[in-house]
Amino acid sequence: MGLDAYVNTFGAVCKAKYGERLRKLTIDAKFTCPNRDGTLGRGGCTFCNVASFSYQQKETLSISEQLQQGKARYKEAKPKLNADKFIAYFQAYTSTYDEYQVLMSKYDEAVKDSEIVGLCVGTRPDCVPDNVLDLLASYQHKGVDVWLELGLQTANDKTLHHINRGHNFACYCDTVSRARSRGLKVCTHLILGLPGETPLDYMATLQAVLAQGVDGLKLHPLHVVEGSTMAKVWRAGRLPLLTMEAYAASAGELIRHTPKEIIFHRVTAYAKKPILLAPDWCGYRWNGLVAIVEDLARNGGQGTALARP
Numbered sequence: 001m002g003l004d005a006y007v008n009t010f011g012a013v014c015k016a017k018y019g020e021r022l023r024k025l026t027i028d029a030k031f032t033c034p035n036r037d038g039t040l041g042r043g044g045c046t047f048c049n050v051a052s053f054s055y056q057q058k059e060t061l062s063i064s065e066q067l068q069q070g071k072a073r074y075k076e077a078k079p080k081l082n083a084d085k086f087i088a089y090f091q092a093y094t095s096t097y098d099e100y101q102v103l104m105s106k107y108d109e110a111v112k113d114s115e116i117v118g119l120c121v122g123t124r125p126d127c128v129p130d131n132v133l134d135l136l137a138s139y140q141h142k143g144v145d146v147w148l149e150l151g152l153q154t155a156n157d158k159t160l161h162h163i164n165r166g167h168n169f170a171c172y173c174d175t176v177s178r179a180r181s182r183g184l185k186v187c188t189h190l191i192l193g194l195p196g197e198t199p200l201d202y203m204a205t206l207q208a209v210l211a212q213g214v215d216g217l218k219l220h221p222l223h224v225v226e227g228s229t230m231a232k233v234w235r236a237g238r239l240p241l242l243t244m245e246a247y248a249a250s251a252g253e254l255i256r257h258t259p260k261e262i263i264f265h266r267v268t269a270y271a272k273k274p275i276l277l278a279p280d281w282c283g284y285r286w287n288g289l290v291a292i293v294e295d296l297a298r299n300g301g302q303g304t305a306l307a308r309p
Contacts, residue, residue: 003267003293006301007255010216010265022118024089025070027063029106033094034127034166048228063088063109071115087118087145096123096132104135111144118145120187124165125150125172128179137182147216148184149265150175153191155208156201163194164229169208176212187216187265192250193242194222195233199250206254216263219254221247223282226275234278244281244291252295256305264302267292 004012014022061069071086088110096103111119119139128148140146154160155169172188179186188209192202209217221242224234233239242250251267258264268288270276276283296302 001293001297003289003296006293006296007264007267008260008262008302010263013263018085018117020083020085022085022087023070023074023083024087024120025067025074025116026089026091027066027110028092029063029090029095030060031090031093031095031097033124034097048225063106064113067110067113067116084115085117086113086115087120088113088116089120089122091120091122094123094127095121096129097127100131100135103132107135107139111139111142116144118147120147120149122149122151124167125152125175126167128175130178133179133182133184136184140183146184147187147265148179149187149189149218151189152205152209153189154194154197154201155205156197159194159197159201162196173212176214180213180215185215186213187218187263188214189218189220190254191220191222192247192254195239199253202250202254203257206257210258210262214262216265217258218266219251219264220266220269221279221282221288223269223271223279224277225271226277231277241279243279244288247288248291248295251292252299253305255292255296255302256300258302259306260303262302 003009011021014020067086067088074083074086090106090110098106107119107121110116119136121136128150133148136146136148150172152169152172153163153165155172157168160168176186176188190202190205190209222230224230224239224241230239234241247268255264255267270282270285270288273283281287
């Protein structure tokens, strides 16, 4: 059995709602980040090199052109699925970090496509002012399925400082409160394996996030990519990384402690070489996922730990 048998997945939820699994079409809208442009710092978070997480445009394309290319690639790869519903995913860097009119123009260009039924906006907790939340809520009022994706990574303020995030957990809590008060769905990104953290820290982060209220989660293993600050530490032999088995066990335990109504958008991640430096298992799309499914099959699926006496 696959992940859907044990986890409330984003794909399954979309299929139930729309009759098909929705493909996220990644958009590079040429945003930057306050942790790169000097507002908060330079060099970004210690783990960051966005090229390992998103499709990189080789030329400057408009948002509409990127969406058309993405749809064409998907329809060519999956011709039998007859897919006609997609999500515009503003993923690269901080996708709420610009002037209001610029943001509105870019989001408008994405949602005007008749095949776009959803809008996912990835950002940092400290870059979401009220007027941007109001803008996102306005699309939802028009029938667009909107998700605000917040890169928290950990609720541990000491770790957040160590990885140069530039914000604390209280900032995340404030943004979640303001977003959900407007009816916006929040998906929170968490990284397992950050320096100095243990499975107890992962669980503490999950509990803190659940206490604030959340609609979706993404779990990622820490992996080292070329161009990141962590690459230097790893090359010096000072950065221990999770094995696939350890990651699967920790991810499985977090899933078991997550209420069944919360949607998992992702439970692992991978990167491509040569950008990926380590661990090697993160270079394969399915290995980590299979290990997690095996753990869930052995020990129970989403929410089962909450049902135990």
